[in-house]
Amino acid sequence: MRTVYLRESVPLGSAWTETILVDFPPFGQVNVTLTHTIMQKGTPKTVFGQRFEDVIGVRTEVSIPRFTHLKR
Numbered sequence: 001m002r003t004v005y006l007r008e009s010v011p012l013g014s015a016w017t018e019t020i021l022v023d024f025p026p027f028g029q030v031n032v033t034l035t036h037t038i039m040q041k042g043t044p045k046t047v048f049g050q051r052f053e054d055v056i057g058v059r060t061e062v063s064i065p066r067f068t069h070l071k072r
Helices: none
Strands: 015-024 028-047 050-063
Antiparallel strands (some): 015 028
């Protein structure tokens, strides 16, 4: 699966979506929608004691269609 996780030119609070075809046995191929939202931009963050400046935080939400029946 290939996705565009970060778009640094997108403003804070903005989002973009992608639809990806994924194989979900036993249902077959399903269109999965990824919604990426810029949650923070230009802020510092410390991870395991290492400080990073000018961080961009992205939230990714995944949605799949409801299955009204099961294949057996």
